[in-house]
Amino acid sequence: MRAVVVPEPGAPEQMEIQEVPTPAPQAEEVLVKVHATALNRADTFQRRGHYPPPEGASEILGLEMAGTVVETGSGVINWHEDDRVFALLDGGGYAEHTVVHKDRLMAVPPGLSMTEAAAIPEVFLTAYQALHWLGKIQSGHHVLIHAGASGVGTAAIQLARRAGADPYVTASAPKHDVCRDLGAEAAIDYNTEDFAERVSSITDGYGTDIIVDFIGAPYFQKNVDVLATDGRIIQLATLGGSTVEQVSLRDLMAKRAQLLASTLRSRSLGYKVNLTQEFAADVLPSFIDGDLRPVIDSKYDWTDVAEAHRRMENNENAGKIVLSVAA
Numbered sequence: 402m403r404a405v406v407v408p409e410p411g412a413p414e415q416m417e418i419q420e421v422p423t424p425a426p427q428a429e430e431v432l433v434k435v436h437a438t439a440l441n442r443a444d445t446f447q448r449r450g451h452y453p454p455p456e457g458a459s460e461i462l463g464l465e466m467a468g469t470v471v472e473t474g475s476g477v478i479n480w481h482e483d484d485r486v487f488a489l490l491d492g493g494g495y496a497e498h499t500v501v502h503k504d505r506l507m508a509v510p511p512g513l514s515m516t517e518a519a520a521i522p523e524v525f526l527t528a529y530q531a532l533h534w535l536g537k538i539q540s541g542h543h544v545l546i547h548a549g550a551s552g553v554g555t556a557a558i559q560l561a562r563r564a565g566a567d568p569y570v571t572a573s574a575p576k577h578d579v580c581r582d583l584g585a586e587a588a589i590d591y592n593t594e595d596f597a598e599r600v601s602s603i604t605d606g607y608g609t610d611i612i613v614d615f616i617g618a619p620y621f622q623k624n625v626d627v628l629a630t631d632g633r634i635i636q637l638a639t640l641g642g643s644t645v646e647q648v649s650l651r652d653l654m655a656k657r658a659q660l661l662a663s664t665l666r667s668r669s670l671g672y673k674v675n676l677t678q679e680f681a682a683d684v685l686p687s688f689i690d691g692d693l694r695p696v697i698d699s700k701y702d703w704t705d706v707a708e709a710h711r712r713m714e715n716n717e718n719a720g721k722i723v724l725s726v727a728a
Contacts, residue, residue, distance in 0.1 A: 403420055464489065597624075
């Protein structure tokens with residue numbers, strides 16, 4: 402099979418499509434013909450040599466895919482040849498074929514294309530984990546979502562709305578319409594506005610119950626400032642820096658704040674299976690009736706993967722960048 406490989410870590414042009422061995426499914430695995438995959442920030446970090454895959458995972462880029470079942474392991478009874486499936490991966494999505502544990506696969510909802518399905522797993526499972534498992538979201542909560550026009554951000558807006566919460570987002574001004582169309586109560590321009598002051602004003606000084614943050618150090622103190630009493634900060638990335646020079650523990654204690662940091666890729670198989678199964682049962686029906694939708698910024702043929710990576714690294718996308726794989 403062919404796959405995108407990175408002979409030497411570096412810039413987007415380091416990626417090449419080469420012939421590599423086709424993986425063979427183990428007893429509880431399924432071999433899938435990949436029709437589409439999608440970009441995530443983690444792919445760009447891994448390409449530069451900064452985010453190695455978990456032990457035992459494929460070193461090929463790509464954390465999600467949609468495709469059709471080709472072959473099943475001896476212990477698989479719930480999937481069959483030509484089934485339309487999609488999944489969150491630990492790696493291996495930028496390829497013509499990939500193997501997936503049987504319990505991490507989900508059936509593509511009726512009416513969704515492979516392109517749309519490939520844009521769901523990483524961002525919606527990440528957002529679901531952040532809001533429901535970590536944030537304990539409830540109806541009436543105020544939720545601040547940083548990088549609201551990112552893939553996870555667009556998913557989090559919709560899931561917060563679905564839970565009966567009020568989502569507010571930070572994003573650059575050109576991306577505000579996308580966020581509002583998805584249900585954001587307010588879109589705050591991080592280039593010109595103080596998000597803590599704006600959210601405090603909107604909520605009449607109450608603040609926000611949950612903050613989903615990808616930026617890190619530059620936002621930390623303002624996150625604490627605008628956090629409501631008993632609020633939770635869900636830290637999913639540190640795109641702006643990871644070291645906070647000064648932290649007032651008194652501020653955290655005064656708010657009875659919870660700071661919850663999480664990555665999903667390094668979680669155990671059991672954790673990811675449970676998350677996938679709960680998401681499939683609870684959330685997937687909402688894609689069928691149109692209450693939720695993947696937000697697709699652009700679609701590239703996988704031979705143009707370098708151009709797609711440049712678009713993401715230039716922060717030009719609002720929503721997911723999808724690669725069509727010529728499998």
